[in-house]
Amino acid sequence: MRNSFCQAMLARAAQTPQLFFLTGDLGFMALEPLRDALGERFVNVGVSEQSMIALAAGIRRNGGESWAYSIAPFCYARPFEQIRNDVCLNGLPVRLVGNGGGYAYGPMGGTHHAIEDYGVLLTLSGLRVYVPAFGADVAPMVAAMGAREEPGYLRLGRSEVSDESALPAYQRWRCLLEGAAGLVVVAGPLAGKLWNAWQARDRADRPALWVLGDWSADDQELPAALCQAIAAAPALAVVEEHVAQGGLAAWLLYRLALAGVACPPLHHACARGYPSGRYGSQAFHRRECGLEADTILEALRAAAGLPASALAGPAAQSVAV
Amino acid sequence: MDPALATPAHHSPLTDGHSVDLNLSADTELQLIARRARRRLLRMHFERKVGHIGGNLSCLDALLALHHRILRPEDSFVLSKGHSAGALYITLWSLGLLADADLETFHAEGTLLAGHPVPGWHPRIPVATGSLGHGFPVATGMAFARARCGQEGRVFCLTSDGEWQEGSMWESLIFAAHQRLPNLTVMVDLNGLQGFGSTREVASMEDLGQRLAAFGIPVLHVDGHDHLAVTAALRRPGSAILVLHTTKGAGVSFMENRMEWHYLPLNAEQYAQALDELSEDAVAAALAAGGGR
Ligand SMILES: Cc1ncc(C[n+]2csc(CCOP(=O)(O)OP(=O)(O)O)c2C)c(N)n1
Ligand SMILES: [Mg+2]
Numbered sequence: 001m002r003n004s005f006c007q008a009m010l011a012r013a014a015q016t017p018q019l020f021f022l023t024g025d026l027g028f029m030a031l032e033p034l035r036d037a038l039g040e041r042f043v044n045v046g047v048s049e050q051s052m053i054a055l056a057a058g059i060r061r062n063g064g065e066s067w068a069y070s071i072a073p074f075c076y077a078r079p080f081e082q083i084r085n086d087v088c089l090n091g092l093p094v095r096l097v098g099n100g101g102g103y104a105y106g107p108m109g110g111t112h113h114a115i116e117d118y119g120v121l122l123t124l125s126g127l128r129v130y131v132p133a134f135g136a137d138v139a140p141m142v143a144a145m146g147a148r149e150e151p152g153y154l155r156l157g158r159s160e161v162s163d164e165s166a167l168p169a170y171q172r173w174r175c176l177l178e179g180a181a182g183l184v185v186v187a188g189p190l191a192g193k194l195w196n197a198w199q200a201r202d203r204a205d206r207p208a209l210w211v212l213g214d215w216s217a218d219d220q221e222l223p224a225a226l227c228q229a230i231a232a233a234p235a236l237a238v239v240e241e242h243v244a245q246g247g248l249a250a251w252l253l254y255r256l257a258l259a260g261v262a263c264p265p266l267h268h269a270c271a272r273g274y275p276s277g278r279y280g281s282q283a284f285h286r287r288e289c290g291l292e293a294d295t296i297l298e299a300l301r302a303a304a305g306l307p308a309s310a311l312a313g314p315a316a317q318s319v320a321v
Numbered sequence: 322m323d324p325a326l327a328t329p330a331h332h333s334p335l336t337d338g339h340s341v342d343l344n345l346s347a348d349t350e351l352q353l354i355a356r357r358a359r360r361r362l363l364r365m366h367f368e369r370k371v372g373h374i375g376g377n378l379s380c381l382d383a384l385l386a387l388h389h390r391i392l393r394p395e396d397s398f399v400l401s402k403g404h405s406a407g408a409l410y411i412t413l414w415s416l417g418l419l420a421d422a423d424l425e426t427f428h429a430e431g432t433l434l435a436g437h438p439v440p441g442w443h444p445r446i447p448v449a450t451g452s453l454g455h456g457f458p459v460a461t462g463m464a465f466a467r468a469r470c471g472q473e474g475r476v477f478c479l480t481s482d483g484e485w486q487e488g489s490m491w492e493s494l495i496f497a498a499h500q501r502l503p504n505l506t507v508m509v510d511l512n513g514l515q516g517f518g519s520t521r522e523v524a525s526m527e528d529l530g531q532r533l534a535a536f537g538i539p540v541l542h543v544d545g546h547d548h549l550a551v552t553a554a555l556r557r558p559g560s561a562i563l564v565l566h567t568t569k570g571a572g573v574s575f576m577e578n579r580m581e582w583h584y585l586p587l588n589a590e591q592y593a594q595a596l597d598e599l600s601e602d603a604v605a606a607a608l609a610a611g612g613g614r
Contacts, residue, residue, distance in 0.1 A: 111451030
């Protein structure tokens with residue numbers, strides 16, 4: 001998604017004369033075209049993320065459009081107070097971009113993971129998070145972030161779908177698959193993993209798959225079609241590469257409750273830190289947390305009171321929450 | 322006391338099976354160890370297709386000097402530039418504190434030898450690092466507590482030059498100087514390169530040594546690839562800042578001073594060439610000529 005991001009920024013920069021792009025010493029072998037296009041308005045501020053965010057706020061205060069980029073944890077965790085005070089408290093629409101959401105940095109270890117990013121940021125009123133599921137989502141998200149006069153955080157990952165042509169174009173809420181065996185709401189590239197695994201299955205034998213792309217603490221409304229589908233589903237699973245606290249499940253269930261939608265039995269597949277105390281690829285950490293298509297499918301069936309599917313092997317037994 | 326800091330349970334893989342002349346000066350012995358450590362470091366990164374090699378090679382000599390010649394059981398070390406975890410693992414291997422089988426798990430599924438040090442499994446890795454600008458402040462806290470509780474032992478810390486762009490580094494330096502800590506030695510791997518440019522182009526701190534010296538803690542400039550010089554500087558009692566003048570990618574000609582080797586893994590051809598440059602013959606020739614590394 002880094003290359004899609006660079007292309008999308010180039011398009012935005014072409015129509016935005018006052019666009020400043022700040023990076024915290026990241027982007028080698030990816031952002032050079034943007035650097036060349038922006039000239040002096042592309043700044044590597046060095047390894048200093050706290051001042052990077054404050055600088056971005058200052059640039060915005062002065063009328064410029066500012067984007068700040070780093071590896072995800074160094075973009076939201078290190079400079080949290082700068083985001084809270086300098087950006088959000090001042091109501092300045094600064095755009096933050098974190099590369100490597102969830103466990104994407106895999107064997108680099110816990111310091112490089114971003115498994116509580118949007119939960120933390122959504123405690124700040126007025127800030128909207130954008131979590132692309134596919135490469136093609138990045139360009140419309142960059143355009144939307146730029147068009148909305150509010151702070152935004154873009155969580156980049158790696159698209160899991162090799163040919164995205166069969167997927168619907170970006171919208172906040174998309175139904176990727178119809179299905180009768182429960183309903184799954186997912187955010188981020190895991191959507192592609194689930195789509196790859198389930199799209200060829202019979203409709204009767206697979207869950208419906210919905211993906212959410214951007215949201216904020218201030219959004220209250222859910223699409224009527226989603227509410228109806230959830231109310232009618234035998235079970236609901238929320239899937240995210242993010243810890244439970246502050247996650248998508250809590251955000252969604254709160255809004256379902258407010259809307260008076262009766263929720264079916266729930267399975268929450270989410271990041272659980274480092275259960276074994278060991279490290280590995282993104283796939284390793286997902287496996288440790290039950291963030292795999294088969295595990296989720298079986299948990300959903302169990303939550304719905306259905307017998308385990310033919311797929312279920314020993315690895316696919318999981319606990320519903 | 323750290324058990325792993327005591328005499329290793331098994332012999333060092335560097336002396337096992339190799340005839341090391343016990344009459345060699347300490348410097349020459351470390352040069353030999355360093356050549357073999359470089360080869361092992363490259364092999365580990367090649368086999369696992371992992372990058373960050375440049376910054377590992379720039380600090381390896383200093384880590385070897387520190388761990389082989391200086392660290393006592395009551396001392397501690399914090400790798401603030403956590404992305405050089407590979408150099409630390411190789412150093413521990415060279416002491417017999419990690420085995421070949423451990424190195425084979427580097428970056429593998431279910432590993433403890435992650436790309437940045439993870440906590441809780443090795444006494445020479447007291448804290449997780451990898452986010453720049455954390456290790457030095459934590460090391461300062463460790464030194465402060467030791468000093469105030471009358472505990473023995475010094476605290477050593479290795480930082481990178483790009484890392485000094487983080488405000489937290491200077492905040493801790495203010496603290497360490499103000500508290501007149503007697504037991505903290507911080508090394509700066511001054512290789513002149515960072516993640517997306519040279520430190521001079523990105524956010525110059527020149528002359529970093531002078532800027533650091535302004536805080537009142539003694540600053541020593543050392544060739545970071547000269548084991549004897551690094552050892553001598555580390556031996557100096559009291560707190561100090563060692564500015565290590567280093568080359569990113571040191572020891573592998575095509576990596577030296579090239580930014581892409583912050584990121585790239587080695588391909589087979591490059592690996593073969595690097596090994597050639599670090600072959601036993603090349604070692605012998607360099608030692609005979611009195612060369613470093
Ligand atoms: C807080 C933080 N920001 C960014 C990074 C990503 N990063 C890893 S190494 C590096 C810079 C490398 O240059 P330097 O710090 O001088 O290290 P060395 O040259 O010794 O490899 C950066 C930006 C990080 N690890 N931590
Ligand atoms: Mg450097």
